[in-house]
Amino acid sequence: MSEKSTPVRGVTRRQVLTSGAAAVVLTASGRASAVTIDGTPQWRPFDHNAADAVDPSQDWQFFTAEEAATVEAITERLIPADELSISGREAGCAIFIDRQLAGFFGTSERLYMQGPFVNGTPEQGDQSALIPRQRYRVGLAALDDYCRRQHQARFAELPGESQDEVLSGLERGEVPLEGIEAKEFFSLVHQNTMEGFFADPVYGGNRDMVSWRMIGFPGARYDYRDYIEKHNQKLDFEPLSIAGRSGWRTQG
Amino acid sequence: MKRTLLTLSAVGLALYASLGAVLAHAQGATEYDQVEKGRYLSTLGDCAACHTAPGGKPFAGGVAINTPFGKLVAPNITPDDETGLGKWTFDDFQRVMSEGRGPGGYHLYGAMPYTAYTKVSEEDNRAIWTYLQTLDPVDHLVVANQLPFPFNQRFTLWGWNLLNFDKGEFEPNPEKSAEWNRGAYLVEGLGHCGTCHTPKNLIGGDKSSQFLEGSVVDDWYAPDITADPHKGIGAWSEQDLVDYLSTGKNRFDIASGPMAEEVEHSSQYWNEDDLRAVATYLKDGRNADAQAPTPLAAEDPRMVSGGEIYADRCAGCHTPNGAGVEGLFPRLADTALVNGDSAASLMRVVLAGSRAGATDAAPTAPSMPAFAWNLSDEEISNVLTFVRNTWGNAAAPVSPSDVAEMRETLEQH
Structure with a gap:
């Protein structure tokens, strides 16, 4: 947190020295733990590396009921229902985000999360010391605080127009949030909402492959040999999820 | 004179010694051939499949065989005095192969496929025995009988044998070719194909009338390998069979599960003549005129x-x-x-x-x-x-x- 508010751009001499010392210590004590495979790679029965399918009927896994209501309200405004599709909320974007936060994404498990934390350039990507769970927890609380101060109501209780105003303010960095930068918070929720809308339905969003139908994406197929000669024809693929599609069901 | 005598006897001794060496050499060659023959026959019989545990010492036992009645573990058959066959004679071994009975007359369980091995000639058994004697003795105690009561009572096998065991060496069919008979000898005997591929009755004996018509073993289906053109090997050519057994694959299939193990450990090492003989015999099997059933309607x-x-x-x-x-x-x-x-x-x-x-x-x-x-x-x-x-x-x-x-x-x- 304190590192984030340091007004220094770039890296100071002291930081170079301390991180250099840390690097020396790491080199001395760290052991490489790369995996070496000899001969034929191992094969195990039932082996697979996909996430288990999300059950949308389950309770929230990470959000509190209040947080979930706020996120649902945000996704309703970011992707409103229109003639093209149902809304982001209806497509399950909040469920997608909730399950992602409950999983390894939520803890930045696969990222380097030791210091030093400094403001990098945009090209250097995400430099925040907060893991996504903290960003949502802190950001959602701060957002409701802001709305109570400005509008005497929680974000989810505001009329759509006011919600849009607040969201636009967040996007421009004009709405001050306690504990997290508004732009950083907004861009994360915005990105995760799009991911939830377009990701495979097994992850909780994109209900009934609604976004895929909208854009004509055929889904997780890998064999087009039967169609490769069919030039300039509309194929009308029903999209295919990792979990299958309705055509798989035994009819009658 | 004395010197001459000495010289002569020295020459004689030398002659005698070299003659001895020649004789010993001839004997060694015979024994070598016998051991190598036994080694090949033990590969044909895939003894290692059960008697060599994965990662274990060769033939020191330890592979657990899950039968519908419980667990049996293949014993140590190295010549170790205490835990192997060190104190056995050839006659003991012959009796195991031919009658399914150990020294002293106790009955073996059918997991040891003596119902097939009974067909193996005594001459071949002698070669296998000679080979087994050359193995490194391994001190490894195996408790073979891990069945629950009452199946752990070996005397019950007397009745089992009465119902399921047809003792006797293979008898060639004079109406068939030597190649056919060699194939039959291998399939019915050392190859013990029926151990997996023949349906079993309620007490685990072969249903002889359904020889090689397919059976479920260890949750795998050992398919029908009669000449049935629809579900057997009737549509396979002799070359398809030879390819499958020697490489694990042919234009239809790739061996998987227990058959993959068989190909890996055994049939890829069979010589071409033996593979051809097996193909000749199987292609001449039963059910060649079997009719295929009607498929389900595509609209189902x-x-x-x-x-x-x-x-x-x-x-x-x-x-x-x-x-x-x-x-x-x-x-x-x-x-x-x-x-x-x-x-x-x-x-x-x-x-x-x-x-x-x-x-x-x-x-x-x-x-x-x-x-x-x-x-x-x-x-x-x-x-x-x-x-x-x-x-x-x-x-x-x-x-x-x-x-x-x-x-x-x-x-x-």
């Missing part, structure tokens, strides 16, 4: 659903028309294994995946991914029903409860 809802699943999940490798890719992805169209009476292997391979066998001639060992995580029991039953009744195949549909049962069994392993 299970077939429609199965076809959709096949297109989305299977066609990428097995190709849209089920032709597969030779040597990589087994053919499903018009293929005997798919038409088998039991779909056990098919269900198993779709649920848990499988890796094919690797031989010196075909070392790739391609593997099939598991679908247990993303296909339901009903989806698997539908896709298998579709595969079993399309492209010239015809076989009983697979039910979701069959798949559920197999899923549960495999996940317990």
Whole structure:
């Protein structure tokens, strides 16, 4: 947190020295733990590396009921229902985000999360010391605080127009949030909402492959040999999820 | 004079010594041939499949065999005095092979395929015994009989033998060729093909009238290998059979499961003549005139659903028309294994995946991914029903409860 508010751009001499010392210590004590495979790679029965399918009927896994209501309200405004599709909320974007936060994404498990934390350039990507769970927890609380101060109501209780105003303010960095930068918070929720809308339905969003139908994406197929000669024809693929599609069901 | 005598006797001694060496050498050569013959025969019989534990010392025992009655563990057959066959004589070994009885007359369990080995000639048994004597003795105690009561009572096997055991060396059929008879001797004897491929009665004995018509072993289906053109090897050429046994693959199939082990440990090392003999004999088997059943209608809802699943999940490798890719992805169209009476292997391979066998001639060992995580029991039953009744195949549909049962069994392993 304190590192984030340091007004220094770039890296100071002291930081170079301390991180250099840390690097020396790491080199001395760290052991490489790369995996070496000899001969034929191992094969195990039932082996697979996909996430288990999300059950949308389950309770929230990470959000509190209040947080979930706020996120649902945000996704309703970011992707409103229109003639093209149902809304982001209806497509399950909040469920997608909730399950992602409950999983390894939520803890930045696969990222380097030791210091030093400094403001990098945009090209250097995400430099925040907060893991996504903290960003949502802190950001959602701060957002409701802001709305109570400005509008005497929680974000989810505001009329759509006011919600849009607040969201636009967040996007421009004009709405001050306690504990997290508004732009950083907004861009994360915005990105995760799009991911939830377009990701495979097994992850909780994109209900009934609604976004895929909208854009004509055929889904997780890998064999087009039967169609490769069919030039300039509309194929009308029903999209295919990792979990299958309705055509798989035994009819009658 | 004295010197002459001495010289002469020295020459004589030298002559005698060299004659002895020649004799010893001749004897050594005979013994060498006998050991090598025994080594080859023990490979034909795939003794190591049960008597060598994975990663263990050769023939020191320890492989557990799961029978419907309980667990039996293959004993140590190295010449160790305390824990192996060190104190046995050839007659003891001959009796095991021929009668299924150990020294002192105790009965062996049928997991030791003496019902097949009884056909092995005494001459061949002698070679195997000679070879076994050359193994390093390994001190490894194996408790063979781990069956629950009452199956652990060996005297009950007396009655079992009465019902299931036809003792006696192989007798050639004079009306058939020497090659045919060699094939019969191998298939019915050391090869003990029927141990897996012949249906079993309630007490685990072979149903001799259904010899090689297919049976479920360890949740795999050992398919029908009679000359039935629909579900047996009738549509395979002799070359197909030789290819399969010697490399693990042919234009239809790639060996998987226990048959992959058989090919890896045994038949890839059989000599060409023996493989041809086996092919000649099997091609002349029963059921060559068997009629294929009528396939399920393509409009059947299970077939429609199965076809959709096949297109989305299977066609990428097995190709849209089920032709597969030779040597990589087994053919499903018009293929005997798919038409088998039991779909056990098919269900198993779709649920848990499988890796094919690797031989010196075909070392790739391609593997099939598991679908247990993303296909339901009903989806698997539908896709298998579709595969079993399309492209010239015809076989009983697979039910979701069959798949559920197999899923549960495999996940317990």
